[in-house]
Amino acid sequence: MQPTVPHYTGDAFDEARLQTFGVGRSKLFIDLWCVAKTYLHLFDREPSYPYRIDALAQTGRPENAHPEGPAVALKGLLESATFDFFHRNTTNHAHGNKHLAYHLFDRNSNDYKIWERGLLHPLGYTFTEEEWKEAEALRQGIKTKCYDPVECRKAVDRFNAWLRRTLVCRRRHTHHKGALEHFELSEARIEEEFQEVALEMGTFLSLNESDLGRLLDYQHEMEWEVRSKSIVKEIESMQADVVGLQEVDRIEDLRDKLRRGGEGEREGGLKLAVFKHRKVRPYDDGCALFYNPKVLQLCRLRGQGGCMGAKGGEEDESLPAVAVIRYGGEAEAKQQLEQQERQEEEEEEEEKEVSKRRGSKAGAGKALFRSRLLMTEGIVGCEEVHEGDNDKQAPEEGQAKGGADKISTHKTEEIDLWSFTAPETLRRIHQEKWDERIAVVALLQHRATGRLILAASTHLAHSQDKPAAEAVRAAQVRQLDRALCEIRMAWLVGKEGEEGREEAVPTLIMMDGNDTPHLSCYGPHRAVVGEIEEGGKEGGKVYTPMYQTMAQELGHVDCLGEDYGPTSITLNRRYRIDYIWAKMGVEGKGKEGGKKDERGDVEGRGEKMVLEKVEVTPALDVQLAGFKNGGKYLVSHDEEATEAVYGLPLPAIEDQPCIPSDHLHVSAHLTFRVDRQGVGGREQKKEGEELLMKDS
Secondary structure (H helix, E strand, C coil): CCCCCCCCCCCCCHHHHHHHHCCCCCHHHHHHHHHHHHHHCCCCCCCCCCCCHHHHCCCCCHHHCCCCCHHHHHHHHHHHHHHHHCCCCCCCCCCCCCCCHHHHCCCCCHHHHHHHHHHHHHHCCCCCHHHHHHHHHHHHHHHHCCCCHHHHHHHHHHHHHHHHHHHHHHHHHHHHCCCCCCCCCCHHHHHHHHHHHHHHHHHHHCCCHHHHHHHHHHHHHHCHHHHHHHHHHHHHHCCCCEEEEEEECCHHHHHHHHHHCCCCCCCCCCEEEEEEECCCCCCCCEEEEEECCCCEEECEECCCCCCECCCCCCCCCCEECEEEEECCHHHHHHHHHHHHHHHHHCCCCCHHHHHHHHCCCCCCCCCCEEEEEEEECCEECCCCCCCCHHHCCCCCCCECCCCCCECCCCCEEEEEEEECCCHHHCCHHHHHHCCCCEEEEEEEEECCCCCEEEEEEEECCCCCCCHHHHHHHHHHHHHHHHHHHHHHHHHHHCCCCCCCCCCCCCEEEEEECCCCCEHHHHCHHHCCCCCCCCCCEECCEEECHHHHHHHHHCCCEECCCCCCCCCEECCCCEECCEEEEEECCCCCCCCCCCEECCCCCEEECCEEEEEEEEEECCCCCCCCEEEECCEEEECCHHHHHHHECCECECCCCCCCCCCCCCECCEEEEEEEEEEEECHHHCEEEEEEEEEEEEEC
């Protein structure tokens, strides 16, 4: 909900706000808050960011209420967040070389254009051409120092100091018409006057008491203790044997609630196989896999991660058959783009050789590393490597590799980490080498038949309708497929001289793909054949690079079907971006011997796995809520953009870093058939296996 009258807050900026945003709902105001959320880290739970929006809430928490009201508290919070933002460098910033001031103040970036239009221009902080030339020279200086951490930090500090000085000069010129320009600008004086710059920016972003109060009241319904009961009840009602979750926080509470069970129709609960935060350190959201222990059991690996040996649940020296995959798709896609640009400039290159190299696929050739992490009660610890860790021979019980604090007194076990960057570079200073996107993997065994199934839950890079992000997602799914093949070889085939598994093992992937099947969903301009080179077409449809790669290049089956209804609903879109993928195996080599036929079914040694039937639960038909005459009502699809309740990206809910997910759960009932072949290819036995797959 946004201010609906010209008097936004009753301060000196109301006229400028009215001219900038207009009356009523403003897309620019929403976009401005989204940029502020990203760069000011308003909802970040990192301890170094004390900008706790939840402290504004009054509902049920009078002890947290600001004595002068939440609107005054919001101004102070935004002032502090803005001031700190212009002082961050690669060392004092928890996310390293990411979302710093020099990233935002790039006049060619969309984020800066929103920041300038919605904040800088109304306040009189726009730059001259000469100032932009200075800024670009300093930005280039940072790029040349990026491989030296100390020099990079110094270069960022120089940019920040120049930026603060320039903004102070802009304020002097705008507010005092040059009257103060003859006063010296010492470092101390700049800091003092820059505090006023930060205050103006924070105040301009603020909301009035009435609008903020409505937002806070509505957010009470989204608090975890209120909505977690509905989430758990919904998951239990699906009667799923495997549940893949993305954008998961509050994992300990969710794990315990689902494990207890009994609230839904199922007797007993779901067990957590594995959860990992998508960041290298244990905070923010992540991906999880749960399973029904009455139907499935988690497999274990012999020794130090050899091939599958002990049965699930046996207490011995074996390790749990779970893994984490850390993508490097962004770096791979960027490298691929740079390679193509270089190739286009090489005019003397033979056309045949150029075409051959242009056809190379991002994500297929990047080095893949296998290392170890620690897991306690299904929750995987820290990846980040800290100084001095290389001197440690082994982590202590309850402590994750990479120097994480103790996370539990329960049994801690090692698991596999498969990463597309060297483990020692999993540090914030090297964040350009790896993605904050992961997959979690578990090898499960069907109790009734003894059959194995490899399950994965993953969350791909965000931003729809952006070719650069689409290329990253295509690289990530290639990396996912490659890592899963390596996991199958390591876990199922075994080492030289070991006995491997002979049956075909299907792979199931539950995915927040952050992309639609067809480019036409983004508008007619993206549906033109040939518009996107990576997007394939069939029957007039142009597929997104991610979907093209999964369905056609890698041979995964979209269990929901490419025309499934929307699974992500916001004020601006209704997209289908969630998937359940099935692949009956990999083209065999070594002891596995699986060979894929033209239908995508896979033969193991002496048997064939077939996806016999898929029963898909129809997409949910959801309406958004409106607010009128003091109460809520359901708005029609046509009214969503103007009448549906929303809360900007404000405020955070309790200690969660973001607003609740905008996704709807999807589910399917999958039936597999195993055909065993006799001598001469004669069919000897058919064995059916049913598994109910759910993705949320």
